[in-house]
Every structure is written in structure tokens, then in C-alpha cells.
Amino acid sequence: MSTLMDLILWIWFMHAVIAATVQVSTGYAKNNEGQIRDYLLSQVNYSTNDRPVDDSRDSVNVTMGLILFTMMDLNERDQVLTTGCWISLRWQDNRLAWNASDFGNETTVAMYPEEIWTPSIFISNSLDTESMSIASPGRGVLLLTSDGTVSLSTTIVLSTKCSLMVQYFPYDTQLCPLYFFPENQPSEKISLISSSPIDATAKDDNNEWTVVNFTSNNGEYLMPGLTPNNSTSLLSYGVYCLFLQRDPSYYISTLVIPSSVLSLLAFATFCLPPDCGERISLGVSMVLGLTVFQLLVADILPTTKGLPILNQYLSRNFMMACLTIPFSLMNIKLAYGDSKVFLLKFSFTRKLFVEYLPRITMVPSYTERIRNVGTNHMNPVQTKEILGNKFESEFPVMPSTHEDNVSKREKDKIEARTVALVMDKLLLFAFLIAFATFSISTIIQFNQNPGVPPYSCKEY
Template sequence: MLPCYCAVIHAVTLWISVIMGAEFNQLSKDLEGQLYEDLLFDYNKIPRPVKNSSDILTVDVGASLIRIIDVDEKNQVLTTNLWLEMKWFDSKLVWDPIKYGGLLTLHIPSDLIWTPDLVLYNNAAGDPDITILTDALVTHDGHVFWQPPAIYKSFCPIDVTWFPYDSQKCEMKFGTWTYTGRYVDLKQLPKEDVITVEVEGNDVEYMQRGMDLSFFYRSAEWDLLALSSQRHSVLYASCCGPEKYVDITYYFGLRRKTLFFTCNLIIPCFLISILTTFVFYLSDHKITFSISILVTLTVFFLVLIDLMPPTSLVIPMFGRYLITTMILVALSTVVSVVTVNLRFRSGSAHKMSPWIQVVFLNFLPRILLMPRADRAIQQNPSSPLVDPTSLIELVYGGGCKLYHVTLLCGRCNAPI
């Protein structure tokens, strides 16, 4: 009898717990909905959420770098994926947790409350403001936390002097578009990492690590060397009146990973350039070989042009190397043409010029300590006169191949 009695008590207790839990959940939902309606009823999201219009609203701004998506050298654009973080106090979003079942936080769509109009000043493409309107987390004491993700494209001047062994410095400048520093002031997060430094005679709030890198995915092409941030108060007198605007600028230090370009661009180009020296060791096909090398270098140069921005400020060192090599290959092609032309000349059709006789048969042999052609004639003056073209074979025979010899009679100068 006693076990049955205990089972009944246990069942009744369980049933009461389920009923009470359901009622409590329903009550919590009702309280959350009631709080939502109470906060947003007659809420105006246009003016700043301050008690007095003369008060300055402080917005704490931070960011987490998720990924460096792309560095477009040709268009000079840096594409990044960020998680922005903003905190401010909204005096209209304060409630007593006791009246609402102990609710301490509430998620509210960000398009229903006031949010700072934070934009990217040096935007290159797309929307400069925040387009993904995630929910904001509001606490019972009126503090609002908003962390919208965004993909930004910012201008980044590219210095290609040492491409592909180059380093770049880019920046992203965030600030409010309509509110001056007298209405909305921007501060950096986290506050404990902010130090004050002097830059050009002005005190600037500086952070050595400007963004949170806890969720950062490393890029396959770029190494992140440094990421700092500074807070500035700038006067845009030419367009925006006498008041200063506050911005937070993030500075990126990037270095290119060189393995891809070294293996696919530098080494092949260098090896092809070495082949240029072998042009003069070929007996035949000199011109064909030189032109083939010149065409190959031209293809590499076109690849380099496609990667580089169309600027006239600087020429990459690698581009200078390619241009110099192409000039040398072109000159070697010209020399090869002259060499082949001299190689297949006949003595009867092309007589040796007097200056060539002086330089190559008289002057150079003296310097090189070689026997001279005029001495060969003096040693046997009664022999038939030999054309200078033939003297090359007669004097330096063995090293040259004779293709045409013309012997002249010593008395009448007629061919024998």
C-alpha cells in the first residue's frame, strides 16, 4: 500500500512541476514581449539618445579582423572581412529588471533603434556603411552592444618597386558621416590598450594592436606584419564647416608571400636569360634561337604588366630587369645577324674594307701577339699576291675554314 501511495505523490509532484514550468515560460515570454513593447513604444530613433541636446554621446568602436580577402594591385583595392563592435549608452532603453521577471538583457533589431552612422571614409567600391543589420544586445542599464559583420573594399596605394618581394601599407578610416565631435565622440576598444603618443605635435590615441585577431584566417598570399590604430580629430574646412570630425584609422602592414612568384616567374625568367649567352656558341640557327628567347621574355613582361597597376610613378625592379634583358637579347640578335652575314660572304662578291684590314690584320694581331699578314707577304715577295680575304687562311690557317681563295699574278694583278 505504501509504494502505491509514494508513486501517486511522485506523479502529482511531476505534474505540478510541468504545469508550473510551462506557466513560468509563458510568463517569461509575456514579460519579454511586454518589455519589448514598453521600450519601443513611442521610441524615436532619429535623434541622439541623450538626455540633453548639448551632451556628447560617446561611442566605443572596435573591430575583429576575420580575413584579408584580396589585395588588388591593379586597381589598388584592399578587401577585408571585419566584425565591427560598437558600444554606447541609450537613455531611452533603461528598465527595472524586477518589474520584468529579472530580465537583464534584450535583443532588439538594430533598425528599430538609434545607431551611429559609421562609414568607411576611404571606401573604394560597394556600400561604405553597414549593410547587415544584426540585432543589438541591450542591457537593463541602457548600454547597447552592436557587432555587425561587413566586407569592405578600401583604397590602398600599392608600391610595386620591389615586386614580388614587396611590402605594402594600407589603412581603413572609419568615422561618423554626419555627426561632428561635438555630438558623437568615438573611442577605441579595448580601452585598457590605448596609449597617448605625440604625432606631428598633436596628442593622438594609439593602439599597437588595433584589431582583435582571435578569429583571423591567414591569407595564402599575404603575411600580416602589423595592425595598429589611431584616433584622429580632423577639420574638413573646405566642405564641412569649422567643427572637427572624429575618426578611427586602422593601419595594415602587409608582406607578400614570394614562393609562388619565385617558382613561376622569377626562376623561369632567370633561366631563359642565361640561355641568351649560348647564342654565340651556335654555328647555325643563331637568329632563330635569339628571337625565340626574345618572344619568351616578352610573354613574361606581358604577365608582369597584367599584375601591376597602370601607373607611371615607378617601374618594378623585376620589370627593369626584363626590359634590360630584352634589350640585350635584341642586341645579340643584331650581332647574330651580322655574324651570319659575314659567315656566308664570298671573297669575290665582298672585298675586305681597308679599315677592316688595318684593324683585324694589323692592329689586333699586334695586341694579341699574333703573326701579321703584311709580314707573311714580306717574307716571300716574289710569290703571287694574295687577296686579304685569303690571308686569313694563309696566316692563321688551321683555325679558320677557307671558302674562297683568289690568287693574283704579281706582275699583272690578274687572277690566276
């Protein structure tokens, strides 16, 4: 009985195995791509660790291409460039060639980076570890053609270091390179060749920056201690240079023009009379306003060795606005001081400041002020005869007559006020001339801007 049961179980097991085998074999048949993959990966002599060369002294030529889709951002403070690119790598692996006629004339098959040998290419100035390595498993599939050509194409968002030159901000142009190096492979092992880039950003330019050109270059970098046998080795690299030009209109309208207007308003304190209570507060308000613009520029630009021309311009305006306050205080002290003005102790300077300079600066002279004050001490009939237009020519007024009606203390005050008003006008002219000089020199410095650098990566 047990023998019969064993036989039945054996027959049932064989039927199950045969049915499963038939089901698996008839479930699907591998297409040409699957057959090619099995054929290539089953080769005994293939290893993902071996370079695809017949002679170990030969170098693997890796051709790299780059398409710039968008220039996302350039952070001036951190000096970080963010771009969206399409990167392609191509090399020859004769071990992965096949006869297309043996596989239904199939000439292209998809492979995964971990299945075959791939060059390790990294971006040396990348700030993002995920975008540092290009041929990584997360980049997608490789395309393999029947002649053994392997191609990798992947989209990538790059965050790279870009050293900025902000001397001519906001009329500056920047050059941001992208460096590609084989990882720990000298040029006699891997030779990296960068092809001409393609700029596809014409329809997607950044609001502030414009990509004026995009070029590439190849070279060899002398790397000390790369190999144990040689003290120095050459490392093949490819570099892509992105030439950017800033649109200055935003900074001109929000930074340069308002700061210049504030500087001119600071000089307007000299137009106010010494007894005006808002004179000092106006100067202090303008200084605080210029401080805000200084902080704004400091927050935008990075810390570099060279001082931007615009920063120098704002610093000069800030210093002049600050100087208006002590000069205003000096003139107020001069106009309402109790002691006699030191400059008026000499006959030449007295005549200069109370008679000649008032006429030049259109300030009432000492004689005119004495005349006006002296008439206040006369009777109404004399005042009418002196000040009336009709009688002024018939009754000329002698200055000495009015000086007799003014006390010595009042004369000193009139002299001091006259000198203070003259100094206000002279300081106003001096500050305006200094402002115009600084503005013209700033324009001349900006005109020395060489503009967009030569469209070449050879020097970088």
C-alpha cells in the same frame, strides 16, 4: 419575432467576443523581454531621430571594435583588398535604461536597428555599397543592457581600396587602411573611438600574403563645409591598418629564374659559328620568351608612378637580348662580306684583331688559319711532315711559306672570319659583364627595402 432574433444575435456576438478575448488573453503571456520592449518603446519622449544625450552640446561616444577573421584576397591589378571581419559598435542611451528587478532581473534584451537611435557609420574607402554602412537594418539585432548600453555586432565582408607600393615587388610589404567615419556628423555630435583590433587570421592566412600586424588609431579630419555655420568642421574618425607581407617564392621560381635563364641563352648566340643557320632564330626565340614575362608582370601589377625594380631588371634583360640579334647579323656580315674589313686597314688594329685578341679570346689566330689552309695546297708527304707531332719540331713551318700557297681573296676571308669570331667572344664577355652588373645592382636595390613599415596608423 424580429426582436427575439436580434436578441439572439446580440447574445451570440457577445459570446464570440468574450471567447476571442479569453483565447487571446490566455493564448500566451509576454516574457520579460517583451515587457521590457513594450516599456521602452512606449515612452512618450523617445524618438529614433534624437541623439541619446541630455544636453545637445554633448557628443555621443561610439566605441568601435574590429576582429579580422580572414584576409581573402588582394587584387594587385585593381588595388582592392577583400577581408572578412567582425565589427562591433557600442554607445550609451540612458533613455533605454530600466530597473532589472521590475522585470524578473532581466538585464539584456534584443532590439532592432530601426526601433531605436543608431549611429550612421560608414567606411569611406569601401568599394561595395552594401558594406559601406554598418548600422543598417540588415545587420541583425542590437543588444541592450539595463544600464542603457547598446551594442551592435555583425560580420561583414569588406572590399576596400588599398593603394599599393610595388617598387620592391615581389619582396614588397603593403599597408592597407580601413577608414570609419560618422556620416555627416561632426565630432561635437558623434565621437568615434576605435579600440585595439584583434587579428584572428593566424590559422587562415592567405597563400600569398601574411598579416604581420593589425593596429588602430583615432583622429579628427578637417572637413570643409560640413556645417552651414562653420567654414570648416572636425570629423571624428577611426582607422584600422592592416600590414601585409608577400611571399616571394612563387614569383622567384616562375618569373625571375626563367627570365634570367632566357637572357643567358640569348647570349649563347655568340658561341655559335657565323655560318650556323640557327643563330638568328635562337636570338629571336629568346626575345619572344622575355616578351611573355614582360606581359606577365604588366598583367599582375597596377599602373603606378614608380617603376618596380623587377620590371627594370626584366627590361634591361629584354634590351640586351634584342641587341644580340643586330650584333649577330653584323658578325655574320663581317665573316662573309666581300670587301676587306675596315679595321684591318691599319697595322695596329690588324695586329690586334688577327694576332693578339685571338690568343686572349682562345680563337685560332690568322697565322694558324693560314697554316692550316696552306698545308691543303701541299702534297701529302709535306702535309704529314708539317702536321705530324713527331716531325713538327724537326720541320718547323714558316708562315710565309703557307701564305705563298693562299690567294689574296682567301687571305681576306680568313682575316674577316678571324675578326668575326673575336668579336663574338668580346661581345659575349661584354654582355655577360653587363648582365652580372645589372643583376648585382638589382640585388643591391632590393636590399634597400625598408621591410615592414612601423606598426602604427598615426600617419595614415
